[in-house]
Amino acid sequence: xxxxxxTPKYLVTQMGNDKSIxxxxxxxxxxxxxxxxxxxxxxxxMFSYNNKELIINETVPNRFSPKSPDKxxxxxxxxxxxxxxxxxxxxxxxQTSGRVEQYFGPGTRLTVT
Amino acid sequence: AQSVTQLDxxxxxxEEAPVELRCNYSSxxxxxxxxxxxxxxxxxxxxxxxxxxxxxxxxxxxxxxxxNKSQTSFHLRKPSVHISDTAEYFCAVTGTSGxxxxxxxxxxxxxxxx
Numbered sequence: 301x302x303x304x305x306x307t308p309k310y311l312v313t314q315m316g317n318d319k320s321i322x323x324x325x326x327x328x329x330x331x332x333x334x335x336x337x338x339x340x341x342x343x344x345x346m347f348s349y350n351n352k353e354l355i356i357n358e359t360v361p362n363r364f365s366p367k368s369p370d371k372x373x374x375x376x377x378x379x380x381x382x383x384x385x386x387x388x389x390x391x392x393x394x395q396t397s398g399r400v401e402q403y404f405g406p407g408t409r410l411t412v413t
Numbered sequence: 414a415q416s417v418t419q420l421d422x423x424x425x426x427x428e429e430a431p432v433e434l435r436c437n438y439s440s441x442x443x444x445x446x447x448x449x450x451x452x453x454x455x456x457x458x459x460x461x462x463x464x465x466x467x468x469x470x471x472x473x474x475x476x477x478x479x480x481n482k483s484q485t486s487f488h489l490r491k492p493s494v495h496i497s498d499t500a501e502y503f504c505a506v507t508g509t510s511g512x513x514x515x516x517x518x519x520x521x522x523x524x525x526x527x
Binding site for chain 1: 447449451454455456457458459462501503514515517519520522
Protein backbone atom coordinates (compact mmCIF):
# COMPACT_ATOMS: atom_id res chain seq x y z
CA UNK A 301 0.00 0.00 0.00
CA UNK A 302 1.24 3.45 -0.92
CA UNK A 303 1.65 5.62 2.17
CA UNK A 304 1.37 9.03 0.50
CA UNK A 305 -0.08 9.12 -2.99
CA UNK A 306 -0.49 11.98 -5.42
CA THR A 307 -2.47 12.33 -8.62
CA PRO A 308 -1.67 13.02 -11.33
CA LYS A 309 2.03 12.12 -11.61
CA TYR A 310 2.45 14.34 -14.66
CA LEU A 311 0.46 17.41 -15.61
CA VAL A 312 1.01 19.38 -18.79
CA THR A 313 -1.17 22.41 -19.35
CA GLN A 314 -1.25 25.82 -20.94
CA MET A 315 -0.83 29.21 -19.34
CA GLY A 316 -4.03 30.60 -17.90
CA ASN A 317 -5.61 27.24 -17.12
CA ASP A 318 -6.75 26.08 -13.67
CA LYS A 319 -5.58 22.73 -12.36
CA SER A 320 -5.70 20.64 -9.21
CA ILE A 321 -3.35 18.11 -7.64
CA UNK A 322 -4.69 15.61 -5.15
CA UNK A 323 -2.89 14.03 -2.21
CA UNK A 324 -3.93 11.23 0.11
CA UNK A 325 -2.13 9.58 3.00
CA UNK A 326 -3.11 6.32 4.68
CA UNK A 327 -0.67 6.60 7.59
CA UNK A 328 -3.13 8.11 10.05
CA UNK A 329 -1.03 11.27 10.27
CA UNK A 330 -2.62 14.54 11.32
CA UNK A 331 -0.32 16.96 9.52
CA UNK A 332 0.12 17.35 5.78
CA UNK A 333 2.31 19.59 3.64
CA UNK A 334 2.79 20.88 0.12
CA UNK A 335 6.30 21.57 -1.17
CA UNK A 336 7.52 23.00 -4.46
CA UNK A 337 10.78 21.74 -5.98
CA UNK A 338 12.16 23.91 -8.74
CA UNK A 339 14.40 22.95 -11.65
CA UNK A 340 17.49 23.36 -9.46
CA UNK A 341 16.08 20.87 -6.95
CA UNK A 342 15.46 23.59 -4.37
CA UNK A 343 12.70 22.39 -2.05
CA UNK A 344 10.47 24.94 -0.35
CA UNK A 345 7.43 24.51 1.83
CA MET A 346 4.23 26.14 0.62
CA PHE A 347 1.50 25.10 3.04
CA SER A 348 0.88 22.88 6.03
CA TYR A 349 -2.37 21.65 7.54
CA ASN A 350 -2.84 20.11 10.95
CA ASN A 351 -6.16 18.34 11.44
CA LYS A 352 -7.66 20.31 8.53
CA GLU A 353 -6.44 23.63 9.96
CA LEU A 354 -3.95 25.75 8.03
CA ILE A 355 -0.83 26.24 10.18
CA ILE A 356 1.84 27.25 7.67
CA ASN A 357 1.18 29.54 4.75
CA GLU A 358 4.36 30.72 3.10
CA THR A 359 4.64 33.61 0.69
CA VAL A 360 2.76 31.92 -2.09
CA PRO A 361 0.66 33.70 -4.74
CA ASN A 362 -3.07 33.76 -4.05
CA ARG A 363 -3.51 31.68 -7.18
CA PHE A 364 -2.51 28.69 -5.06
CA SER A 365 -5.23 27.45 -2.73
CA PRO A 366 -4.92 24.35 -0.58
CA LYS A 367 -7.97 22.47 0.62
CA SER A 368 -8.15 19.77 3.24
CA PRO A 369 -11.53 17.99 3.25
CA ASP A 370 -10.31 15.66 6.01
CA LYS A 371 -7.00 14.95 7.67
CA UNK A 372 -6.12 12.21 5.17
CA UNK A 373 -6.42 14.47 2.15
CA UNK A 374 -4.76 17.72 1.09
CA UNK A 375 -5.44 19.05 -2.38
CA UNK A 376 -3.76 21.93 -4.18
CA UNK A 377 -5.67 24.05 -6.63
CA UNK A 378 -3.84 26.48 -8.90
CA UNK A 379 -5.63 29.22 -10.83
CA UNK A 380 -4.39 31.07 -13.89
CA UNK A 381 -1.26 28.98 -14.31
CA UNK A 382 1.97 30.77 -15.27
CA UNK A 383 5.19 29.51 -16.81
CA UNK A 384 6.97 29.98 -13.48
CA UNK A 385 4.64 27.49 -11.84
CA UNK A 386 6.40 24.68 -13.71
CA UNK A 387 7.99 22.51 -11.02
CA UNK A 388 7.60 19.27 -9.13
CA UNK A 389 5.07 19.50 -6.32
CA UNK A 390 5.42 17.14 -3.38
CA UNK A 391 2.87 16.27 -0.77
CA UNK A 392 4.08 15.02 2.60
CA UNK A 393 2.64 14.01 5.94
CA UNK A 394 3.86 13.61 9.50
CA GLN A 395 2.47 12.31 12.72
CA THR A 396 2.61 15.61 14.54
CA SER A 397 3.33 19.14 13.47
CA GLY A 398 7.05 19.08 12.79
CA ARG A 399 9.62 17.27 14.83
CA VAL A 400 9.18 13.78 13.53
CA GLU A 401 10.03 12.77 10.03
CA GLN A 402 7.87 13.60 7.07
CA TYR A 403 6.75 11.00 4.54
CA PHE A 404 6.75 12.22 0.97
CA GLY A 405 4.62 11.35 -1.99
CA PRO A 406 6.13 10.55 -5.42
CA GLY A 407 5.60 14.09 -6.69
CA THR A 408 3.60 15.70 -9.48
CA ARG A 409 5.59 17.19 -12.33
CA LEU A 410 3.71 20.24 -13.57
CA THR A 411 4.70 21.70 -16.92
CA VAL A 412 3.08 24.94 -18.04
CA THR A 413 3.45 25.77 -21.73
CA ALA B 414 14.59 31.32 12.01
CA GLN B 415 16.79 28.55 10.70
CA SER B 416 18.90 28.11 7.60
CA VAL B 417 20.81 25.22 6.09
CA THR B 418 23.90 25.26 3.88
CA GLN B 419 25.05 22.32 1.82
CA LEU B 420 28.36 23.49 0.46
CA ASP B 421 28.80 20.83 -2.18
CA UNK B 422 26.31 20.79 -5.03
CA UNK B 423 27.90 17.68 -6.54
CA UNK B 424 30.15 14.99 -5.13
CA UNK B 425 31.61 12.37 -7.48
CA UNK B 426 33.12 9.32 -5.79
CA UNK B 427 34.28 5.90 -6.93
CA GLU B 428 32.39 2.80 -5.90
CA GLU B 429 33.51 1.33 -2.53
CA ALA B 430 35.19 4.61 -1.54
CA PRO B 431 34.08 6.55 1.56
CA VAL B 432 32.04 9.71 1.21
CA GLU B 433 31.11 12.69 3.37
CA LEU B 434 28.33 15.12 2.46
CA ARG B 435 28.52 18.35 4.40
CA CYS B 436 25.68 20.20 6.07
CA ASN B 437 25.90 23.30 8.23
CA TYR B 438 22.97 25.00 9.87
CA SER B 439 22.17 28.26 11.55
CA SER B 440 19.59 28.69 14.28
CA UNK B 441 18.92 30.82 17.35
CA UNK B 442 17.06 27.93 19.02
CA UNK B 443 17.57 24.23 19.54
CA UNK B 444 17.07 22.15 16.42
CA UNK B 445 16.15 18.80 15.07
CA UNK B 446 18.15 17.66 12.03
CA UNK B 447 17.41 15.28 9.18
CA UNK B 448 18.97 13.81 6.06
CA UNK B 449 16.71 12.78 3.20
CA UNK B 450 17.57 11.01 -0.06
CA UNK B 451 15.83 11.51 -3.37
CA UNK B 452 16.36 8.90 -6.07
CA UNK B 453 15.64 9.97 -9.66
CA UNK B 454 11.97 10.71 -10.30
CA UNK B 455 10.97 9.78 -6.77
CA UNK B 456 9.92 11.50 -3.57
CA UNK B 457 12.17 12.08 -0.58
CA UNK B 458 12.95 9.26 1.83
CA UNK B 459 14.30 9.73 5.34
CA UNK B 460 17.86 8.48 5.84
CA UNK B 461 18.31 9.47 9.47
CA UNK B 462 17.37 12.04 12.07
CA UNK B 463 18.83 13.71 15.13
CA UNK B 464 16.34 14.67 17.82
CA UNK B 465 18.37 14.32 21.02
CA UNK B 466 20.79 12.00 22.79
CA UNK B 467 23.81 10.48 21.10
CA UNK B 468 25.39 12.82 18.59
CA UNK B 469 26.26 9.94 16.27
CA UNK B 470 23.17 8.85 14.42
CA UNK B 471 22.92 5.73 12.29
CA UNK B 472 20.46 5.51 9.45
CA UNK B 473 19.40 3.24 6.66
CA UNK B 474 21.62 1.87 3.89
CA UNK B 475 24.79 2.15 6.01
CA UNK B 476 24.70 5.93 6.36
CA UNK B 477 25.53 7.78 9.56
CA UNK B 478 25.75 11.42 10.61
CA UNK B 479 27.29 13.29 13.49
CA UNK B 480 25.68 16.27 15.17
CA ASN B 481 28.28 18.85 16.18
CA LYS B 482 26.65 21.66 18.10
CA SER B 483 29.79 23.79 18.45
CA GLN B 484 30.40 23.71 14.70
CA THR B 485 26.68 23.73 13.87
CA SER B 486 27.19 20.83 11.50
CA PHE B 487 25.47 17.58 10.67
CA HIS B 488 27.65 15.85 8.09
CA LEU B 489 26.54 12.62 6.44
CA ARG B 490 29.01 9.78 5.95
CA LYS B 491 29.20 6.33 4.46
CA PRO B 492 32.36 4.19 4.64
CA SER B 493 31.81 2.44 1.31
CA VAL B 494 29.39 3.62 -1.36
CA HIS B 495 27.59 1.62 -4.03
CA ILE B 496 26.39 2.57 -7.47
CA SER B 497 22.85 2.47 -6.07
CA ASP B 498 23.67 5.34 -3.70
CA THR B 499 23.68 7.73 -6.66
CA ALA B 500 20.98 10.23 -5.74
CA GLU B 501 20.26 13.72 -4.43
CA TYR B 502 20.77 14.17 -0.68
CA PHE B 503 19.03 16.88 1.34
CA CYS B 504 19.81 18.13 4.81
CA ALA B 505 16.87 19.64 6.72
CA VAL B 506 16.43 21.49 10.00
CA THR B 507 13.52 22.47 12.16
CA GLY B 508 13.28 24.22 15.49
CA THR B 509 12.20 22.23 18.53
CA SER B 510 9.21 24.50 19.13
CA GLY B 511 6.80 26.70 17.21
CA UNK B 512 5.35 25.66 13.88
CA UNK B 513 8.20 23.20 13.26
CA UNK B 514 8.69 24.42 9.72
CA UNK B 515 11.29 22.35 7.88
CA UNK B 516 14.05 24.22 6.09
CA UNK B 517 15.82 22.16 3.45
CA UNK B 518 19.29 22.69 2.09
CA UNK B 519 19.87 23.04 -1.62
CA UNK B 520 20.86 19.40 -1.99
CA UNK B 521 24.05 17.52 -2.88
CA UNK B 522 24.11 15.26 -5.89
CA UNK B 523 26.13 12.15 -5.09
CA UNK B 524 27.37 10.40 -8.20
CA UNK B 525 29.00 7.04 -7.63
CA UNK B 526 31.36 6.02 -10.40
CA UNK B 527 32.20 2.44 -11.38
